[in-house]
Amino acid sequence: MFCHPPLRGNDGNSLRATIMRVNKDDLVVVLSGASRNKGATRDKRYRILTVDKENGMVTVEGVNVVQKAVRRSRRNPRGGMLSMEMPVAASNVQVVCPKCNKPTRVGARFSDDGAKYRICKKCNADISQIAPAKKKKVVNQ
Numbered sequence: 001m002f003c004h005p006p007l008r009g010n011d012g013n014s015l016r017a018t019i020m021r022v023n024k025d026d027l028v029v030v031l032s033g034a035s036r037n038k039g040a041t042r043d044k045r046y047r048i049l050t051v052d053k054e055n056g057m058v059t060v061e062g063v064n065v066v067q068k069a070v071r072r073s074r075r076n077p078r079g080g081m082l083s084m085e086m087p088v089a090a091s092n093v094q095v096v097c098p099k100c101n102k103p104t105r106v107g108a109r110f111s112d113d114g115a116k117y118r119i120c121k122k123c124n125a126d127i128s129q130i131a132p133a134k135k136k137k138v139v140n141q
């Protein structure tokens with residue numbers, strides 16, 4: 001069995017930040033991880049709430065929800081139980097293509113004007129733009 005060497009950052013210790021192909025407000029399916037035991041199913045689509053690129057984690061609406069006891073405070077005058085989403089590893093979720101409506105791997109492509117797009121590896125449709133088009137020099141004629 002082939003094993004990848006562990007990814008190390010420049011300091012030799014920290015894990016290198018993984019390339020994140022998920023963005024906020026993407027629809028995803030949950031593939032694996034503890035969150036699946038907490039109500040997530042493979043067929044259901046969830047929305048990404050936050051993306052933590054440094055740790056490779058995402059929080060997903062309705063996935064890995066924990067009950068947290070909070071004291072009375074100005075923000076929560078009554079205190080009590082608060083449910084909140086805990087982060088899950090980004091590798092445990094897969095983006096759902098808005099065009100073909102299937103969970104897919106995400107690729108990238110450049111258009112002619114230099115803009116970068118995320119694309120669906122299944123139907124090659126653009127999912128969203130990553131980088132804007134490069135500005136062209138205006139030539140006076």
Ligand SMILES: [Zn+2]
Nearest residue numbers: 097100120123
């Ligand atoms: Zn697609």
